[in-house]
Amino acid sequence: xxxxxxxxxxxxxxxxxxxxxxxxxVLRDQIDLxxxxxxxxxxxxxxxxxxxxxxxxxxxxxxxxxxxxxxITTIEGLSKDGNHPVQQAWKAIDVPQCGYCQSxxxxxxxxxxxxNSNPSNSEIRDAMHGNICRCAxxxxxxxxxxxxxxxxx
Amino acid sequence: MxxxxxxxxxxxxxxxxxxxxxxxxxxxFNLFTACxxxxxxxxxxxxxxxxxxxxxxxxxxEGKVTIFSPNPEIGQGVKTAMPMLIAExxxxxxxxxxxxxxxxxxxxxxRQVAGGSQSIRSSWEPLRQTGATAKQMxxxxxxxxxxxxxSECKASQGVITNAKGEKLGYGDVVxxxxxxxxxxxxxxxxxxxxxxxxxDIGNVDLDKIVTGKPLFGLDYKEEGMVYASVLxxxxxxxxxxxxxxxxxxxxxxVVDVIKFGDKIAVLATSxxxxxxxxxxxxxxxxxxxxxxxxxxxNEELLKILNGNxxxxxxxxxxxxxxxxxxxxxxxxxxxxxFLPHNCMEPMNFFAHVTKEKIxxxxxxxxxxxxxxxxxxLLDRDVSEVSLKMTRMGGGFGRRLYGDFxxxxxxxxxxxxxxxxxVFSREDDMCAGTYRPATKYKIAASIKDGKLTGxxxxxxxxxxxxxxxxxxxxxxxxxxNYQVDTANYKSNITTGAWRAPYTNFLxxxxxxxxxxxxxxxxxxRIQLHLDLLENVKSNPEPNIEYSPERLQGVIKMxxxxxxxxxxxxxxxxxxxxxxxxxTHVAEVADIVMENGNPIVKKVTCAVDCGIVVNPLGAIxxxxxxxIDGIGHALYGELVFKDGVPQxxxxxxxQLIRMGQTPQIDVHFVKSDVAPTGLGEPTLPPAGAAVAxxxxxxxxxxxTKQPYIDNMDLEKVVG
Numbered sequence: 001x002x003x004x005x006x007x008x009x010x011x012x013x014x015x016x017x018x019x020x021x022x023x024x025x026v027l028r029d030q031i032d033l034x035x036x037x038x039x040x041x042x043x044x045x046x047x048x049x050x051x052x053x054x055x056x057x058x059x060x061x062x063x064x065x066x067x068x069x070x071x072i073t074t075i076e077g078l079s080k081d082g083n084h085p086v087q088q089a090w091k092a093i094d095v096p097q098c099g100y101c102q103s104x105x106x107x108x109x110x111x112x113x114x115x116n117s118n119p120s121n122s123e124i125r126d127a128m129h130g131n132i133c134r135c136a137x138x139x140x141x142x143x144x145x146x147x148x149x150x151x152x153x
Numbered sequence: 154m155x156x157x158x159x160x161x162x163x164x165x166x167x168x169x170x171x172x173x174x175x176x177x178x179x180x181x182f183n184l185f186t187a188c189x190x191x192x193x194x195x196x197x198x199x200x201x202x203x204x205x206x207x208x209x210x211x212x213x214x215e216g217k218v219t220i221f222s223p224n225p226e227i228g229q230g231v232k233t234a235m236p237m238l239i240a241e242x243x244x245x246x247x248x249x250x251x252x253x254x255x256x257x258x259x260x261x262x263x264r265q266v267a268g269g270s271q272s273i274r275s276s277w278e279p280l281r282q283t284g285a286t287a288k289q290m291x292x293x294x295x296x297x298x299x300x301x302x303x304s305e306c307k308a309s310q311g312v313i314t315n316a317k318g319e320k321l322g323y324g325d326v327v328x329x330x331x332x333x334x335x336x337x338x339x340x341x342x343x344x345x346x347x348x349x350x351x352x353d354i355g356n357v358d359l360d361k362i363v364t365g366k367p368l369f370g371l372d373y374k375e376e377g378m379v380y381a382s383v384l385x386x387x388x389x390x391x392x393x394x395x396x397x398x399x400x401x402x403x404x405x406x407v408v409d410v411i412k413f414g415d416k417i418a419v420l421a422t423s424x425x426x427x428x429x430x431x432x433x434x435x436x437x438x439x440x441x442x443x444x445x446x447x448x449x450x451n452e453e454l455l456k457i458l459n460g461n462x463x464x465x466x467x468x469x470x471x472x473x474x475x476x477x478x479x480x481x482x483x484x485x486x487x488x489x490x491f492l493p494h495n496c497m498e499p500m501n502f503f504a505h506v507t508k509e510k511i512x513x514x515x516x517x518x519x520x521x522x523x524x525x526x527x528x529x530l531l532d533r534d535v536s537e538v539s540l541k542m543t544r545m546g547g548g549f550g551r552r553l554y555g556d557f558x559x560x561x562x563x564x565x566x567x568x569x570x571x572x573x574x575v576f577s578r579e580d581d582m583c584a585g586t587y588r589p590a591t592k593y594k595i596a597a598s599i600k601d602g603k604l605t606g607x608x609x610x611x612x613x614x615x616x617x618x619x620x621x622x623x624x625x626x627x628x629x630x631x632x633n634y635q636v637d638t639a640n641y642k643s644n645i646t647t648g649a650w651r652a653p654y655t656n657f658l659x660x661x662x663x664x665x666x667x668x669x670x671x672x673x674x675x676x677r678i679q680l681h682l683d684l685l686e687n688v689k690s691n692p693e694p695n696i697e698y699s700p701e702r703l704q705g706v707i708k709m710x711x712x713x714x715x716x717x718x719x720x721x722x723x724x725x726x727x728x729x730x731x732x733x734x735t736h737v738a739e740v741a742d743i744v745m746e747n748g749n750p751i752v753k754k755v756t757c758a759v760d761c762g763i764v765v766n767p768l769g770a771i772x773x774x775x776x777x778x779i780d781g782i783g784h785a786l787y788g789e790l791v792f793k794d795g796v797p798q799x800x801x802x803x804x805x806q807l808i809r810m811g812q813t814p815q816i817d818v819h820f821v822k823s824d825v826a827p828t829g830l831g832e833p834t835l836p837p838a839g840a841a842v843a844x845x846x847x848x849x850x851x852x853x854x855t856k857q858p859y860i861d862n863m864d865l866e867k868v869v870g
Contacts, residue, residue, distance in 0.1 A: 025425040034372040035365015040578040044802035075365030082364040090363045094355040094768050099362035100497040100546025129811040134497045134547045136779035138813040
């Protein structure tokens with residue numbers, strides 16, 4: 001099996017996997033970063049969202065062979081102590097119900113606010129539309145993104 | 154009303170205390186049954202045994218409190234709310250409480266289950282008594298130390314004070330308290346003195362969730378564990394005839410291929426390799442029983458509804474006579490499809506079967522039943538089975554059925570390895586225990602402008618409405634009332650889905666009442682209030698719902714939603730329902746944009762008794778309503794020749810943020826015992842939206858998913 005050099009959360013990792021292995025499974029099974037979740041495997045639910053060079057990317061669709069030399073951030077590396085403004089807002093609003101989709105929601109929201117720190121309601125709704133929450137905590141997610149935006153801007 | 158049906162406990166028999174070797178005091182109790190009197194709690198905390206006790210409170214020498222929460226957490230918030238009940242009566246600061254999920258080894262006990270919205274309702278008294286008993290023992294220990302009477306001492310926020318103003322922390326007296334006799338007849342707090350119950354308390358796993366810590370079944374790993382991807386029959390009714398695993402065994406990382414029953418498991422060192430291996434398995438299948446399609450189900454269910462073979466579940470008066478004498482009769486058929494649960498965390502389970510024992514770990518709503526069935530399957534004694542529960546990425550009923558745990562156990566038993574069975578999303582949607590397709594025929598008779606008869610017939614796949622549902626409203630509200638049920642037995646697996654049966658029954662009945670009021674030319678709200686007046690004047694012991702509390706939520710939602718007084722262009726729909734011991738009324742506001750109805754807001758009034766944790770309660774209420782709207786509008790699993798026609802989120806629509814209304818929640822102020830919230834707000838949501846859409850478009854919606862019933866490209870969002 002080929003080897004790949006990855007930079008994840010500012011740390012270098014070398015993994016030996018098939019070239020077509022999605023980054024998601026490399027993170028979860030090889031590197032033990034299980035905060036990135038599997039939901040659908042086809043880029044429809046957003047549970048596996050990570051940052052690649054600052055952009056929100058579905059890690060279930062990114063083969064490890066294309067992830068080399070990129071700057072990858074997972075939920076575990078979003079902040080040092082869970083104190084990113086988005087994480088703080090998620091805690092302040094008490095967003096999670098089952099909690100499974102929330103790392104993906106947080107990664108989508110943080111990448112979005114990085115590009116637009118003063119979003120309108122409809123921009124927030126559009127930005128978060130690709131992330132499914134089966135518990136339907138959508139009202140709280142929306143509110144938490146607004147709270148985080150106020151902190152960031 | 155059944156508000157006071159809690160069991161009473163003898164504290165001496167259900168609660169044990171001991172001093173811990175490591176310091177501090179351990180209070181052990183069984184939440185659901187009295188402990189055997191010969192069982193003693195351990196003095197070494199690592200020896201905690203859930204066979205004997207299923208819940209624990211540990212108070213350390215520093216006065217910190219650890220509560221081991223017994224019930225499965227699926228996102229409904231019991232891991233937070235149940236410990237709140239203990240902490241309230243123990244009288245400690247919530248900041249000093251640490252909550253840990255109990256590792257269950259579920260040999261002897263019932264009701265360690267997440268389902269039916271019953272966790273809080275059934276634990277309300279025993280958990281508070283436990284906390285109050287522990288507090289009394291700490292007070293007694295402090296009183297003995299001071300040489301004063303316990304009645305002169307008070308305890309609050311972890312500190313005991315005597316009449317002279319001297320103080321001792323709980324931690325200062327735990328060693329002595331642990332040795333004292335367990336007192337009987339402790340006094341519970343007056344609800345007005347609550348300091349934790351009724352306060353907004355955040356989810357206890359919040360920090361771990363937002364930082365991506367391993368919490369869920371899918372995150373669980375053990376040394377030497379292999380991942381298993383299972384190929385199951387592609388159509389219901391099929392069995393395995395033959396298979397060729399040559400290609401699968403050539404996939405990098407695949408370590409074994411194991412046939413069990415009509416399934417084949419591909420075992421590999423990574424999830425991806427196991428999934429890849431499964432994709433290249435070649436299998437031949439044989440149709441062994443009926444290959445059923447949705448069109449066939451529709452025909453069968455309509456045939457049942459139009460026939461005369463029913464079980465009568467409740468019969469008051471003579472509906473036939475009422476219909477024969479009526480001036481007007483309204484009769485409608487309401488239809489709903491199969492629904493998959495689609496938990497965000499696909500089904501998965503870990504099993505390690507050895508000669509000595511069976512270790513199971515994973516997300517499960519029914520730990521005891523699952524352990525029993527694994528023991529039976531592998532012909533082992535249940536005492537050899539241990540089961541550890543993880544947090545669950547949703548349940549909605551799917552995780553009541555431990556089929557995935559049985560698969561893991563069977564594969565591990567054959568492979569002689571620790572195995573984690575992981576469903577792909579496609580596996581999860583196609584190997585479900587679905588909400589069964591159900592149809593209702595509802596008829597009402599009107600004579601001299603009055604409702605004189607109500608006849609509801611249910612035709613469902615595999616089963617019918619359970620228990621007391623035939624006694625729900627409008628039972629007891631009119632003299633002539635009948636509920637009949639019948640079902641068609643299918644080979645498609647079906648089961649409980651958030652608010653079983655009522656999740657669609659409420660839509661059917663509340664849409665029917667909307668039309669009925671129109672036909673009767675009476676006010677929609679007044680019709681309900683009047684019918685509930687009838688129930689009040691004819692009290693009946695079999696009626697579980699409270700007419701007063703239903704009237705209460707109706708009046709509150711009318712007031713809070715600005716019912717009938719909204720600005721032009723806003724259309725409102727009303728719905729009210731009782732289920733799972735909680736009373737709920739909802740009003741949906743929609744607007745029309747480019748000819749499409751858009752759900753803007755839902756106002757909700759809830760009577761669930763005392764609200765234990767408003768923050769968690771509001772989350773459940775909002776989630777239930779949005780879930781109800783999403784599935785009523787979009788949810789549908791179609792079958793063709795036994796094969797589900799959707800298998801992932803590109804072919805199955807779940808509601809998303811852009812389609813979500815704002816939910817405005819109001820609680821009826823109450824000081825009666827709390828009831829659950831995991832389910833009750835979902836059932837009325839569909840009808841509130843359908844009734845609003847009728848006001849906007851003039852079209853009565855009778856068939857879910859409503860989006861297919863509206864000749865519209867797009868409904869919301």
